[in-house]
Amino acid sequence: MGCIYETIIRPMLFKMEPEQAHDRGRTALMALSKVPGLCSLLRACNQVREDNPVKLFGLEFPNRVGLAAGMDKDGEFARAIEALGFGHAEVGTVTPQGQPGNPRPRLFRYPEQRALINRMGFNNKGSEAMLQCLSKDYPKGKRKMPVGVNIGKAKATPLDHAVDDYVASFRTLADQADYFTINISSPNTPGLRELQTKSFLRDLLTTLRDENRSYAKKLGHQPHPLLLKIAPDLTYAEIDQIVEVLLDLDYNGIIATNTTIARPRGFTSSETGGMSGGTDIHKRSNDVIDFIHRSTEGKLPIIGVGGIDSVESAGEKMDAGASMVQIYTGWIYRGPFFAKVLAQALKSHGEDWI
Numbered sequence: 238m239g240c241i242y243e244t245i246i247r248p249m250l251f252k253m254e255p256e257q258a259h260d261r262g263r264t265a266l267m268a269l270s271k272v273p274g275l276c277s278l279l280r281a282c283n284q285v286r287e288d289n290p291v292k293l294f295g296l297e298f299p300n301r302v303g304l305a306a307g308m309d310k311d312g313e314f315a316r317a318i319e320a321l322g323f324g325h326a327e328v329g330t331v332t333p334q335g336q337p338g339n340p341r342p343r344l345f346r347y348p349e350q351r352a353l354i355n356r357m358g359f360n361n362k363g364s365e366a367m368l369q370c371l372s373k374d375y376p377k378g379k380r381k382m383p384v385g386v387n388i389g390k391a392k393a394t395p396l397d398h399a400v401d402d403y404v405a406s407f408r409t410l411a412d413q414a415d416y417f418t419i420n421i422s423s424p425n426t427p428g429l430r431e432l433q434t435k436s437f438l439r440d441l442l443t444t445l446r447d448e449n450r451s452y453a454k455k456l457g458h459q460p461h462p463l464l465l466k467i468a469p470d471l472t473y474a475e476i477d478q479i480v481e482v483l484l485d486l487d488y489n490g491i492i493a494t495n496t497t498i499a500r501p502r503g504f505t506s507s508e509t510g511g512m513s514g515g516t517d518i519h520k521r522s523n524d525v526i527d528f529i530h531r532s533t534e535g536k537l538p539i540i541g542v543g544g545i546d547s548v549e550s551a552g553e554k555m556d557a558g559a560s561m562v563q564i565y566t567g568w569i570y571r572g573p574f575f576a577k578v579l580a581q582a583l584k585s586h587g588e589d590w591i
């Protein structure tokens with residue numbers, strides 16, 4: 238099937254303008270999501286279950302491969318993602334109100350590097366729209382895999398009010414999220430990455446932790462797992478400071494990494510935005526994962542993401558210290574059943590990484 242995708246379907250899609258092809262893919266996934274019977278059939282064929290579910294942050298994941306944030310920005314086709322063999326989906330990044338994102342063109346393809354550059358700018362329909370989609374089409378309690386909600390700051394919100402955006406989306410989506418990811422690392426929202434600096438970060442993460450605790454207390458259940466997603470472009474000293482705050486505040490994990498603003502040597506395109514896919518980001522995110530894993534002695538669970546385009550590269554993320562992986566660009570290049578292939582391969586090596 239991967240062969241048909243790479244020889245027939247991908248060349249057809251790649252003849253289209255990149256965002257148009259992306260939109261076609263999304264439309265197909267949304268259509269699939271609306272046919273529960275077909276999803277169940279596909280799930281029966283594709284879902285990979287580890288012999289024992291992967292237990293992380295108090296949740297159970299059927300396998301170790303998730304869809305990274307940005308593909309399903311509005312939580313519109315998580316059911317289809319489950320049917321294609323993924324073990325979790327991260328939806329978003331969502332902001333409290335919808336916003337159009339940056340002007341097009343804002344997505345660029347580099348097949349030679351198996352990479353993309355995007356400067357989408359958090360185009361999304363807003364947290365209320367996501368709540369409607371998830372509660373109607375893929376409600377909590379009826380899922381076979383966890384859904385994480387990735388929350389961010391709107392373009393128009395000044396940095397010193399950023400926390401209000403995160404809290405607003407948290408409140409709207411708390412009933413439908415299995416975990417939350419706080420995204421402070423996308424390069425396409427002006428100022429967002431400044432939230433990674435220690436002074437902003439401690440305040441932001443403390444407020445969200447307290448919000449989470451009082452939400453859980455009110456409803457009499459466990460707080461949601463909270464994760465932070467970081468950029469690959471940080472120095473080790475900056476990563477150290479972030480990790481210290483996460484451990485201090487009892488955060489449940491870290492996602493390493495988002496896209497990079499760096500470019501491979503000899504790369505000639507001058508498009509701005511975050512680069513994903515390819516060997517450079519793969520290596521850089523591995524280094525970040527390895528650094529965090531060693532400096533915390535494995536105490537902070539890591540979801541590894543960046544440049545996975547083969548079973549080997551997924552294995553390298555796990556070897557570096559990740560507990561699970563996510564994919565995005567590799568999925569575009571390798572096709573809809575790539576998650577299943579990875580999940581099966583990681584399953585057969587499972588005992589190496591528990």
Ligand SMILES: Cc1cc2nc3c(=O)[nH]c(=O)nc-3n(C[C@H](O)[C@H](O)[C@H](O)COP(=O)(O)O)c2cc1C
Binds near residue numbers: 512567
């Ligand atoms: C088109 C596109 C849009 C993205 N949008 C988001 C986003 O909204 N939020 C986020 O946290 N990451 C976003 N990402 C980053 C991915 O989740 C992932 O961290 C990154 O692409 C590295 O993984 P990859 O090399 O497997 O693509 C986006 C990536 C791409 C390619």
